[in-house]
Amino acid sequence: MPPETDSSVPPQSAVSLDVLALRFWPDDETVHLGITHRKAQPFLGRLALPGVLLTRGARLADDAHRAVTTKLGVPASAIRAVGQLITFDEPNRDPRGPTLSIAMWAVCAPVESTADWAPLSAVPALAFDHDRIVADCRPLLAAKLWSDLTFTRALLGDSFSATRAVAATAALRRDPPNPANLNRLMASIPTLSRTDQRVRHHSTGRPAAIWTWT
Amino acid sequence: MPPETDSSVPPQSAVSLDVLALRFWPDDETVHLGITHRKAQPFLGRLALPGVLLTRGARLADDAHRAVTTKLGVPASAIRAVGQLITFDEPNRDPRGPTLSIAMWAVCAPVESTADWAPLSAVPALAFDHDRIVADCRPLLAAKLWSDLTFTRALLGDSFSATRAVAATAALRRDPPNPANLNRLMASIPTLSRTDQRVRHHSTGRPAAIWTWT
DNA sequence: ACAAAAGTGTTTTTTATACACCCATGG
DNA sequence: CCATGGGTGTATAAAAAACACTTTTGT
Numbered sequence: 001m002p003p004e005t006d007s008s009v010p011p012q013s014a015v016s017l018d019v020l021a022l023r024f025w026p027d028d029e030t031v032h033l034g035i036t037h038r039k040a041q042p043f044l045g046r047l048a049l050p051g052v053l054l055t056r057g058a059r060l061a062d063d064a065h066r067a068v069t070t071k072l073g074v075p076a077s078a079i080r081a082v083g084q085l086i087t088f089d090e091p092n093r094d095p096r097g098p099t100l101s102i103a104m105w106a107v108c109a110p111v112e113s114t115a116d117w118a119p120l121s122a123v124p125a126l127a128f129d130h131d132r133i134v135a136d137c138r139p140l141l142a143a144k145l146w147s148d149l150t151f152t153r154a155l156l157g158d159s160f161s162a163t164r165a166v167a168a169t170a171a172l173r174r175d176p177p178n179p180a181n182l183n184r185l186m187a188s189i190p191t192l193s194r195t196d197q198r199v200r201h202h203s204t205g206r207p208a209a210i211w212t213w214t
Numbered sequence: 215m216p217p218e219t220d221s222s223v224p225p226q227s228a229v230s231l232d233v234l235a236l237r238f239w240p241d242d243e244t245v246h247l248g249i250t251h252r253k254a255q256p257f258l259g260r261l262a263l264p265g266v267l268l269t270r271g272a273r274l275a276d277d278a279h280r281a282v283t284t285k286l287g288v289p290a291s292a293i294r295a296v297g298q299l300i301t302f303d304e305p306n307r308d309p310r311g312p313t314l315s316i317a318m319w320a321v322c323a324p325v326e327s328t329a330d331w332a333p334l335s336a337v338p339a340l341a342f343d344h345d346r347i348v349a350d351c352r353p354l355l356a357a358k359l360w361s362d363l364t365f366t367r368a369l370l371g372d373s374f375s376a377t378r379a380v381a382a383t384a385a386l387r388r389d390p391p392n393p394a395n396l397n398r399l400m401a402s403i404p405t406l407s408r409t410d411q412r413v414r415h416h417s418t419g420r421p422a423a424i425w426t427w428t
Numbered sequence: 429a430c431a432a433a434a435g436t437g438t439t440t441t442t443t444a445t446a447c448a449c450c451c452a453t454g455g
Numbered sequence: 456c457c458a459t460g461g462g463t464g465t466a467t468a469a470a471a472a473a474c475a476c477t478t479t480t481g482t
Contacts, residue, residue, distance in 0.1 A: 010270060011267070011269075011270055012226075012228070012229060012267060012268045012269070012270055013268055013269070013270050013271060013272070014226070015226060015229050015268075015314070053225070053226060054226045054227055054229075054314070055225075055226070055227070056224060056225055056226055056227050056311075056312055057227060057305050057311075057312040058227070058305075058312075059303050059304075059305065060301065060303045060314075061303075084300060084301060086298065087274065087298060087301060087316060089273050089274045090273075091271050091272075091273065097270075097271075098270055098271040098272075100229070100268070100274075102301060162461070162462085163460085163461080166461095178445070178446070178447090179460085179461065179462075180446090180447085180461085180462065180463075180464090181444075181445065181446085183461085183462065183463085184463095185444095198452090198461095200453080200454095201460090202454095202459075202460065203454065203455085203459090204453070204454055204455070204458065204459045204460070205452080205453065205454085205458085205459040205460030205461065206451060206452040206453060206459080206460055206461040206462075207452075207453070207460090207461080208460085208461060208462095209461080209462085376434070376435085377433085377434080380434095392472070392473070392474090393433085393434065393435075394434085394435065394436075394437095394473090394474085395471075395472065395473085397434080397435060397436085398436095399471095412434095412479090412480095414480080414481090415433090416432075416433065416481095417432090417481065417482085418431065418432045418433070418480070418481050418482070419431085419432040419433025419434065419479075419480060419481080420432085420433055420434040420435075420478065420479040420480055421433090421434080421479075421480070422433085422434060422435090423434080423435085
């Protein structure tokens with residue numbers, strides 16, 4: 001068995017995939033981002049986005065699933081949807097050597113996991129350039145709400161109250177939306193319709209209507 | 215010299231970078247896409263987008279430059295700007311094995327090259343999944359015009375006539391813009407201003423104003 | 429003068445935003 | 456019956472699109 005010539009650097013940069021895993025469960029007041037303490041060097045113990053190296057032959061969606069399941073402990077069945085964001089290519093973003101990162105989003109359904117979940121408005125400092133990834137991708141996520149319906153449905157669920165629609169929108173955008181206008185925005189989406197059911201989120205005030213996808 | 219164990223598959227998919235290289239030179243009536251006959255298998259001799267494998271430690275912009283210079287014969291100094299589009303991850307998009315492709319755009323200045331240039335409205339069939347890449351990326355390019363000013367300036371040049379602004383817009387969008395409205399759109403861009411100079415593109419009709427970036 | 433193309437003025441449509449006020453409910 | 460939050464109606468603003476018409480040129 002000939003000695004491996006590990007001294008020869010690989011011809012390509014490594015390519016990793018980092019996931020902005022979101023959750024907005026029925027009892028969540030805001031959208032949360034899934035993060036985890038790193039189990040290995042570098043940045044051992046530090047908080048970071050769930051990430052994996054790309055697998056040969058895998059789709060990006062598959063690798064995103066793997067990152068969420070293995071790093072956040074979320075079962076695959078609880079991943080409602082995933083999608084692509086942008087690629088980060090700073091050569092020094094990983095101290096181990098040049099590593100591209102393809103940023104993806106994922107939305108997780110309510111389930112037990114080993115992840116830490118930070119409100120999107122209070123994400124702690126993260127390892128690598130993950131602070132920058134979160135900062136750069138946040139406007140992209142905000143733009144997806146109500147325009148990328150796969151993303152929107154995954155985040156809000158198959159049926160949701162108007163109150164929660166307001167909360168999700170407030171979490172992703174800078175300032176909270178006008179509830180009256182958001183109501184009309186939802187009414188203008190063909191695949192979304194309002195039901196007669198109402199639900200109460202506060203001890204007082206009118207209960208909110210339930211909306212469902214058709 | 216021990217035999218190379220080429221039978222061991224690499225752990226990651228290869229990652230290539232394919233470039234939608236655009237030109238819109240003073241004498242071009244429409245925007246053209248740079249393509250080239252492949253010099254190697256697979257698809258030897260077939261037309262394809264210029265593409266390269268990622269280089270370790272390189273920025274995506276560097277590799278995009280390399281693809282345009284080596285595959286299209288465009289000197290580096292003639293590449294006005296480059297940028298990122300989206301990543302394609304069909305596992306079977308390359309017969310040699312799983313290969314991701316990061317699609318980039320580039321804009322080339324007038325200069326001699328070895329490339330074929332096809333009008334964007336008449337791109338011939340291409341190798342790999344490059345037809346799909348062009349189809350998927352075209353709306354993204356259309357959206358960049360007049361909103362991504364780096365892209366817009368690279369395409370139209372430092373100064374350009376209103377007539378050419380109309381032609382470039384018609385080339386990237388489906389149907390031609392209303393010249394009156396495009397005129398106002400340009401006037402609303404702070405870094406763009408109209409000069410007193412006029413230029414004639416047709417044998418008849420009023421000559422068009424020249425616009426410049428400030 | 430006429431045809432062709434650029435550009436202006438103006439209207440219309442659409443979309444987004446704002447805000448006054450009515451509705452439903454628990455205390 | 457009042458405070459609270461949901462929802463409707465409507466006004467306002469901004470942006471986009473449409474279209475009639477004027478200007479500038481070569482023939």
